[in-house]
Amino acid sequence: MxxxxxxxxxxxxxxxxxxxxxxxxxxxxxxxxxxxxxxxxxxxxxxxxxxxxxxxxxxxxxxxxxxxDTAFHSTLPEEAYTYAVDRRVAAEHGVRRYGFHGTSHAYVSRETARLMGRPTNEVNTIVLHLGNGASACAVKGGLSVDTSMGLTPLEGLVMGTRSGDVDPAVTLHLARTAGMTPDEVDTLLNRHSGMMGLTGYSDMRDVNAAIEAGSHEAKVGMDVYCRRIRGYVGNYYAQARPPRRDHVHCGRGRERPRGPRRRARRPRGASASRSTPSATLAARRRPP
Ligand SMILES: Nc1ncnc2c1ncn2[C@@H]1O[C@H](COP(=O)(O)OP(=O)(O)O)[C@@H](O)[C@H]1O
Ligand SMILES: CC(=O)OP(=O)(O)O
Missing domain, CATH: 3.30.420.40 (ATPase, nucleotide binding domain)
Known part of the structure; x- marks a missing residue:
């Protein structure tokens, strides 16, 4: 060159x-x-x-x-980038979702629209970036509206060496019971977790080989990895288009859903589904 x-x-x-x-x-x-x-x-x-x-x-x-990497996610709506922690603390310390892999999600969503022969602003996609780092992104009309990575690239999907989502209390538990320092917890979750922590391999080809060889740990690791992906895809799909009939109500089920409960089932703009009186716990399923 x-x-x-x-x-x-x-x-x-x-x-x-x-x-x-x-x-x-x-x-x-x-x-x-x-x-x-x-x-x-x-x-x-x-x-x-x-x-x-x-x-x-x-x-x-x-x-x-x-x-x-964060730029494509500057269009996240406030409800997607806001963590439910004390507003003042969050604002003072810049605690919010930023999202990453933006160049990849932008390219893949635009290219998908192009291959479908449709204008980018008319196509909604759920993009999965599955490399060593991994993230999911909901793209609506070419704009990022939700994504799995957060303040840092640690949140979300299971990755090569990163845990993705864990109960935030895991970090406190390890600090209090194992005496780990913030740096040690950081190293654990960023470098020794994910597929590496579950299977001993961060490379999916090695994980697949171990599964073929009959490793139970590798199989469970892959199941955890796939389950997390399904969870995010389902989440983003439901945000865009909630299921009309399959839902479970827990508690106070006889009351007509109002406010957040109604909106959780039917985001703005979605068509209304007929609501049905429900018992305290009622699940309705479509016939198989
Ligand atoms: N042909 C393949 N089959 C299965 N997994 C693959 C293949 N090629 C790459 N991978 C997996 O993709 C991951 C790395 O993706 P890559 O995009 O190179 O990573 P990075 O995020 O570092 O750019 C590794 O887990 C690797 O095993
Ligand atoms: C943000 C991120 O995870 O990047 P990479 O996939 O390159 O590790």
Whole structure:
């Protein structure tokens, strides 16, 4: 490759925080702001910064542009990016869902619309990015409306070495009962969990080989991985289009659903389903 033909250097950068939601020319100040996000991306930001610094040194006369993984998710509605924690604490410490793998979800959703021969703004997709890091994204008319990764890339699907969703109290439990420090819990959940923690392998080809060889742990690991994916796909599908008849009411079932209970079953814009008097616990199923 003739390097003199280069006109610009693009850098995939993990976290744009609330500062960056569009491609941004990198200067020293931008580099410093990216560095501030390091605690939110311990696996990625140090590598991103090393790449930026090496490339800026090698090509000092070219513009360097940061493309942020979080940018595509800047369209998340407030109800999707808000965690149900104390508002003041969340605001003070920037605790909210950002979402990642944005370039991948944007590309796949647009390409899907193109292959279907339909305009992007008319197509709704659920995109699964299944690499070492893994995430799901609900894309409505070309815009990200929900995604499985959160404040950091730890939340959501089971990944190569990351746990994805766990009860947040697991971290407190490990700190209190095992005496683990925040850094140790961070390392456990980011580097020694997921498929690696469940099966001993982070590479799916190794997991598949172990399943073929009869490993129970590998089979269970794969089942956990797939179950989590089904859960997210079902979640996003239900958000867009709730099932009209299959539902379970727990508690106070005889009251007519109001407010949140009604909206949980029928988001704005969805067509109404006929509500049925229900017992305290009533499940209606379609015949097989
Ligand atoms: N042909 C394949 N069959 C099954 N899994 C594969 C195959 N190729 C790659 N993978 C799995 O995809 C994951 C890595 O995906 P990749 O997109 O390369 O990761 P990254 O997120 O690091 O870019 C690994 O778990 C790997 O085993
Ligand atoms: C955000 C993330 O998980 O990225 P990767 O898949 O490259 O690890």
């Amino acid at each position: 003739n390097l003199s033909m280069l006109t610009v250097v693009g850098h995939r950068v993990l976290h744009g925080g609330e500062e960056f939601s569009a491609p941004t020319i990198i200067d020293d100040a931008v580099e410093r702001t990216i560095a501030q996000a390091a605690p939110l991306g311990p696996l990625h930001i140090p590598a991103n910064l090393a790449g930026i610094s090496a490339a800026r040194e090698a090509f000092p006369n070219l513009p360097h542009v940061a493309i942020f």
